[in-house]
Amino acid sequence: MAGNIFGDIFRLSSFGESHGVAVGGVIDGCPPNVPIDIAFIQSELARRKPGQSKITTPRKEDDIVEILSGVYNGLSTGTPIGFMVRNADQRSGDYDNMKDLYRPSHADFAYATKYGIRDHRGGGRSSARETIARVVAGAIAKLALRSSGMNITAYTSSVGNLCLDKPYGELDLSKTEDNIVRCPDAEMAERMIELIDRVRIDGDSIGGIITCVVKNVPVGLGEPVFDKLHARLGQAMLSINAVKGFEYGSGFSGTELRGSEHNDPFVIKNGKITTTKNHSGGIQGGISNGADVYFRVAFKPVATLLREQSTVTGKLEETVLKAKGRHDPCVLPRAVPIVEAMAAMVMLDMVLMNKSYL
Amino acid sequence: MAGNIFGDIFRLSSFGESHGVAVGGVIDGCPPNVPIDIAFIQSELARRKPGQSKITTPRKEDDIVEILSGVYNGLSTGTPIGFMVRNADQRSGDYDNMKDLYRPSHADFAYATKYGIRDHRGGGRSSARETIARVVAGAIAKLALRSSGMNITAYTSSVGNLCLDKPYGELDLSKTEDNIVRCPDAEMAERMIELIDRVRIDGDSIGGIITCVVKNVPVGLGEPVFDKLHARLGQAMLSINAVKGFEYGSGFSGTELRGSEHNDPFVIKNGKITTTKNHSGGIQGGISNGADVYFRVAFKPVATLLREQSTVTGKLEETVLKAKGRHDPCVLPRAVPIVEAMAAMVMLDMVLMNKSYL
């Protein structure tokens, strides 16, 4: 209800502010006997952590996850998995000049008005550090999904107006982690990195798009009518900081097609029903049809800029802000594992729910 | 969990198949003492009903809503509002040839595989008739919101490649209902109607986009982090039949901007904090900031075509389908009130939730 719990059966309760003691969460409903591979969780955190390359914020966070419960002899026990990552390397002083001031297009004003109180340090709850809990829970969801063969991969498909036009099927997604912008096309990656670096030098920021593909999805996931698979994926993605849009399958561009072009004909292949193409994005009537599920997530440019902006204070004074602190010029590279994490939580939740029908 | 309940405090439990006895729902959590204006509910149903113009399906449904409980002397009592609309004018026979067959890009195959059983008549639960419950509940949500001054208006902003490029602020939204395609620009409406008619004659279908604007939104609605206002709106819209994408504020196109262009500067105006522009779509950090909330919803072309398509049966035979029945060539005109209804339910739910903080 108050917005910090995600999922129906596999449920994450997330907590933590940027400059508080720790960020973390509790996972209720993780199936028992899942091998909880801490090294894997840590490697997922490494993909999201700041300071990993020249195009991310230089802020250093080691982000060591501590599992507090729910795991015994390396296996989940079916009881809640509590976990946390202590905050460190905080320079709360960097935020002193923002105490009474509302950063443009940031959550400051909305939080202060909604709650009548605000922890301004580092953005408080609206900080990107909140996504640590998502990545940990998503890593555990991936571990729980391993035996199903389901596979979730995201990559940066556009930065600013640099757009990788090729469909994902023509890309070698195993190359996504080969470069710091997480684009599987090496040449495009180069250009994206250059653009982000230019933007960074300007003290500015830039948006982009992440594409995510889920392979080996069983038929039957998703709960019509309100919890259609893509509706749940959509909420999950839109809940990530800075996300402005979500589309799956043919998405917005599919609106321009005629039905006769858009429909995916069914055929029999190897004795199984499949489709000849996949405008549906692997989902029909809100339920997975066995084809790849794929979708795109739009991220706006980061709101915090290392340049002057005019704004106001809580005391209704107009003022000028120049952020200090260490900030990402582009959120995309670090958002790739977050998109995967949210997708993993949704897919696992739908798998668990679907078991009740069997 | 099983997907037919929507909302947290204002909760709709929806039921009904196309060719069953009735479609309807139960609303739990409607505040007491809301005037339940049946004529208004009926007028909303009239906006969604088939057969209302030459560009919608000629199927006749009178769709008279019957309120079964929760209203006394014209006011809601705080107890559940049960309601239903009986099905009529069913031509189940039109679907006899589809009994064992899976229509391309329709929910047939996914439902049959998920549940191991399917009510094929008229699409069963995946029929557009399901949206009747949404429109009724949305109308009641609108009635409950009336005293707040909040105002929700949607319109058709594109059909196929015909796109109304003007921002909503330059349109006279009071003219939306003046034409059968529900586009507030008369000239564009004319062209859209022509296009849909051409598509209809071809036995084909076409997609499009609906834009929705919510005015007079109080600051503070939305629950970070997972139930951000736009995440809830996104799920709501993506749960509507045929929706493939959702974006709010600057949306996908905002990804191409730099932060310095995208950010909405705060200023003081008439002693209140406001922004000079609204790329944020009235939502910052997942919470409404008092500016207009606006978003766009992408609808694919209707899957059912009045022309031959190759497909398969449940017995793994390839076959050819030519749908009979009466179908919409374009879902947009009738989807406008559905988008508004889902928006109204989300906004009311967020208002009610927000009261717990006060």
Added chain:
Amino acid sequence: MAGNIFGDIFRLSSFGESHGVAVGGVIDGCPPNVPIDIAFIQSELARRKPGQSKITTPRKEDDIVEILSGVYNGLSTGTPIGFMVRNADQRSGDYDNMKDLYRPSHADFAYATKYGIRDHRGGGRSSARETIARVVAGAIAKLALRSSGMNITAYTSSVGNLCLDKPYGELDLSKTEDNIVRCPDAEMAERMIELIDRVRIDGDSIGGIITCVVKNVPVGLGEPVFDKLHARLGQAMLSINAVKGFEYGSGFSGTELRGSEHNDPFVIKNGKITTTKNHSGGIQGGISNGADVYFRVAFKPVATLLREQSTVTGKLEETVLKAKGRHDPCVLPRAVPIVEAMAAMVMLDMVLMNKSYL
């Protein structure tokens, strides 16, 4: 949230007032392919209906259930099952003298104050007619549980100070339906009926206790820590009108025992782990252990009396009430199927939830 939805996966949304159009509900999450035996549902309704004997209210309600959706060719389809029972034989006039008046120990004052509005006719939402939705949903839950072999039986174990002291194991529960008070001991039943009849003639009412036994329960049902099997059963029973207490296994009397007397030793029997006795009531640590689950539910005497009582009006005037209308002198006989229905819904919900671990 607003209290009219019950269950997590098998979810009932209930609606309806005594003198409104209908009472009914929507069941979401009923597994597909369950034979929906309408005659069985109707027979369960017959067990709860008024007018079935001289010790129940003479009010006539035929209570014919109409299934509105979710069933095709006699089987559940996995989609929501909407249902309703139309209200009839209403004598709203009987309640005219209660319009502005609060009946002692009834819900009138609390409802009027909570909601600021009240449908006084027949008790409105607080009427026993509300339990019709429970019985229908419970009957469907029983049908869904049939294949599991689980068996749920309740009976009247005390009326006033007439208490059937024998443990359920010494009773022949198949005889419960042989008499109008639903007590499996014929002699005690006779005495109970006499007592109720005496109370009825006095225009008074009397309370009692219902015992419920669930046999063939698989090990593993119940979700620690907050949704322990007995906690969910407890909430379910306490939600029934007029219930004042719940105990399972050794219950309140077990508090007087020492641990060495109370503990149920484990032994091996036929190669399976079992206990030599069952003070645990079949539940340990909140999870079923395979033994019979049994519990007792306390019902207070009905509040509505056919004799004078002093009370007050909403206008703060003291007055005297003499109820007209037709009322039960003792709720127990008709409550037996309601207790079973609530138990069936809880047990099924726990079965469905438990599937997610497998």
Added chain:
Amino acid sequence: MAGNIFGDIFRLSSFGESHGVAVGGVIDGCPPNVPIDIAFIQSELARRKPGQSKITTPRKEDDIVEILSGVYNGLSTGTPIGFMVRNADQRSGDYDNMKDLYRPSHADFAYATKYGIRDHRGGGRSSARETIARVVAGAIAKLALRSSGMNITAYTSSVGNLCLDKPYGELDLSKTEDNIVRCPDAEMAERMIELIDRVRIDGDSIGGIITCVVKNVPVGLGEPVFDKLHARLGQAMLSINAVKGFEYGSGFSGTELRGSEHNDPFVIKNGKITTTKNHSGGIQGGISNGADVYFRVAFKPVATLLREQSTVTGKLEETVLKAKGRHDPCVLPRAVPIVEAMAAMVMLDMVLMNKSYL
């Protein structure tokens, strides 16, 4: 769903095993601007902690709570409050002989069978240490309720067959904390302590009853029909380890009364509607009526005994268990603050929910 989340708006997600790293939780939905008085929370923990007197387990736990998030400058911020208490003074070795063995009337067998895995050390998740999260969250709920004037007090009203027969109104509840058994009647307390000490020396255990009273309850709390105030209180209490029964107001004994005796007449007093007595336990139709809410909670004798018991192992062997470790002979004294904590969470949740109607 999986049972470790409690509440609708004020929501506790609890985690932790006895011999894991820590126990704790996340509270979502705590209203903002509540003074979070750590010393008070700590004092509530001191009331539940072991080793506090000769009649509790001599196990030492310091139980220092660490607040991880959601509090800024001593006030709640409306964001999730993460907290934990590290485990210490674990003697996991004490449990080595229980590794493959199921303690009678304990959760061991049920957990092992449900999840296929069990953390046997110290009872794992079924340990009484789990209640730490309840006490912390309950203390925060009490702090949030302070401004309302609502007051929640529990006390030990029976141990074994020693029963404090006086109604709570004749007791001085301010004396509850004056003795180690938490019974406000000094003489009865003396006898209870003696009994518990005798039982302890026998290596045995004993049950009892806790009574809880909530004063200054506003009219209108509770959500009919399934979330009646007493139904929610009942679930809350039944979810506490070792609880076997719950009754409110007249409870089980009220079943013996006639309606004319049981009904609570309304009268006008000081211009307000009130009742002359309170068999209703302050709740009518599931909604608080402004009178004191009171209820009784039955606790069975602790299952772990310091004497020999015959039992079985997971390998289906019969064996004899003699528990080592340090255990409570009677759970009652330490359960008093737990009952209050659960009551506080329920009352606050109902207050927050009720705000949506206003």
